[in-house]
Amino acid sequence: MPEPISPRDRLIVALDMASTDEAERLIARIGDAASFYKIGYRLGYAGGLGLAERLVRGGHKVFLDLKLHDIGNTVEEGVQSLAGIGATFLTVHAYPQTMRAAASGRDKAGGGLKILGVTVLTSYDDADAREAGYALPVADLVALRAAAAKAIGIDGIVCSAAEAAQVRAVIGPDRLIVTPGIRPAGAAIGDQKRVVTPAEAMRAGVDHVVVGRPITGAADPRDVARRIVDEMAAAL
Ligand SMILES: O=C(O)c1cc(=O)[nH]c(=O)n1[C@@H]1O[C@H](COP(=O)(O)O)[C@@H](O)[C@H]1O
Known part of the structure; x- marks a missing residue:
């Protein structure tokens, strides 16, 4: 069984800000109320990878939300480069070819980076989903991609908490x-369209x-x- 996760470490704050200065001001204001920060497109393309390294050195956990998706060789090499930052999580889109390449890059790099598949x-x-050419309803597509992620050896799944119980049964x-x-x-x-409260998310696993x-x-x-962490703690 996995290690228990404290309620505070369960919260990941998305630093979707325009500059690292703005992000660092927010982190200072949040103080010890959060420990885990996500850097996505907006900040990642504006100096966010350097901030990620500083946050890791300062004892924070970092989620690199770069949602990689490309030919296998490019994904594998990209993951190897990113593994040096010291982040905890990195996202890739949950396409089998992409996930296989990411798992291979992770394994070649060594270290603790975990790959998350965005379903x-x-x-x-x-x-x-229909407009994008998928015949399956979202919940079925999530389950299909979660099963592929498990088979390939991906470390975790990104989905809505609305599908969490179903995904848990799969992975x-x-x-x-x-x-x-x-x-x-x-x-x-x-x-957002598939939204859930922090308490409901905890109850869904x-x-x-x-x-x-x-x-x-x-x-x-x-x-x-703080309120989100308290709400999760009360629901666990
Ligand atoms: O991979 C993600 O983090 C992600 C996947 C997904 O399906 N939906 C989603 O919203 N996200 C990210 O999660 C964050 C949600 O931000 P808020 O909607 O502002 O709470 C954003 O940074 C999104 O890029």
Whole structure:
């Protein structure tokens, strides 16, 4: 069975900000209310990889959300380069060829980087999947990709907490489920479609929740982070 994860370490704050200065100001305001930060496209392409290294050196955990998807050789070599940063998680799209290449890059690099397969984005519903050419409903596509991720040896799955129980049944207890599309009760949903509260996510067996705008856009980000951690602790 995996190690127990403390409620605070279950929260991953998405640093979807324009600059590393802005991100560092937010991290300082959040203080010890969070320990785990996600760097995605916006910050990653604006100096975020250097910030990732600084955060790791400072004792934080880092999730590199770069959602790699390319020919196998490019993915494998990209993962090998990124493994040197010291991050905990790296995302790739959950296509079998891409996941095989990422697993190979991870294994060649050694170290502790875990690969997460992004199944179906939480901004998609069944109509969006149909529009993209998929005949399967989102929940079935998530389950199919989770099964492929497990077979290939990927470390964890990104999906909506709405599918977490189904994904857990597919991947078993040893792999991680990481869920964005998290909204505390009453928070603005924005462009997300498959949203779940922090408490419901814990009850569905999620390991880590990813929260961006409800924290980054709050007047008091530290207070919102604390409330989310408390809500998860009470639900575990
Ligand atoms: O891989 C991700 O982190 C991700 C996958 C997914 O399906 N949906 C999703 O929202 N995300 C990311 O999770 C974060 C959610 O941010 P908020 O909607 O602001 O809480 C963003 O940084 C997204 O890029």
